[in-house]
């Protein structure tokens with residue numbers, strides 16, 4: 377199999393496995409079920425006036441929702457990205473596309489990332505694995521990726537445990553912090569950092585922000601578990617066994633948020649990893665996030681049609697507003713600073 381077939385197969389496998397298989401971490405949850413809002417029977421708010429607008433990357437957006445980085449590089453990925461872009465523009469979601477590595481390595485794939493024409497006004501974020509900075513990628517390659525996407529920012533993903541189990545994974549993560557710092561110094565757009573489902577702790581977030589990272593997407597545990605996804609692609613019995621053993625690792629999404637809240641100074645915070653609906657997004661914001669990101673839970677609609685996505689996005693916004701109505705919070709700022717959330721049992 378040549379490199380192009382290889383990448384095609386990997387992208388297709390990821391989508392199929394995420395749509396059809398159980399890829400949750402063993403015994404792992406986001407922890408949002410341990411938090412509840414303290415309902416206010418008299419909210420003193422007109423539901424019609426609840427406003428969920430916010431701003432991100434210097435743009436005003438109608439919602440605090442983000443499509444987490446998913447795909448690009450293949451024909452099917454193009455359809456998914458197009459559906460996502462149209463729905464995001466329509467409903468005011470920010471949109472992070474999947475890794476642009478394939479497009480740099482094979483310019484014939486570039487068209488699958490040209491989605492700005494479908495989403496002229498919203499923040500769009502380009503994506504690449506930070507580890508690629510140890511495998512030949514530098515400022516020029518990152519610039520190619522953001523130019524292609526006509527992005528407002530670049531997000532670097534940290535995915536050590538995915539690369540470890542991935543049959544073709546890149547596992548040299550040595551010296552990356554310094555390379556991220558150097559990239560921040562010379563890059564012309566804001567750079568963020570995200571995990572892919574194991575979470576980011578406050579100490580690392582702080583260090584990254586101190587060297588110029590603009591936003592942190594915690595991408596915590598409790599949702600898609602990428603060692604499980606890669607296990608299902610692997611035929612190596614050793615890697616499969618290790619994937620099972622590590623499937624409970626990672627910091628649950630809600631714990632990442634509490635950690636960041638208790639140790640302020642982390643710039644813009646995106647909560648993602650296992651989010652399924654607008655009430656969970658509301659909890660994430662009440663625990664300190666600025667935005668809430670959705671990955672695998674919207675993939676089925678993304679594969680189906682822009683219409684299915686628009687319906688799902690409408691529902692998610694309604695759910696968020698319902699949670700805000702329950703506690704009498706009429707704006708995202710009020711929700712973020714609400715005292716009306718408690719840990720169940722405390």
Ligand SMILES: Cc1cc2nc3c(=O)[nH]c(=O)nc-3n(C[C@H](O)[C@H](O)[C@H](O)COP(=O)(O)O)c2cc1C
Pocket residue numbers: 390391394444445446447473474475503532533570571572573595598599600648649650651669670671672673675
């Ligand atoms: C099909 C699929 C492909 C993904 N590809 C990427 C990618 O290219 N780059 C990236 O940073 N994350 C990628 N992710 C990870 C998500 O952005 C997210 O961090 C992770 O799945 C956890 O969120 P979730 O539980 O909402 O899915 C992908 C996720 C899915 C479901």
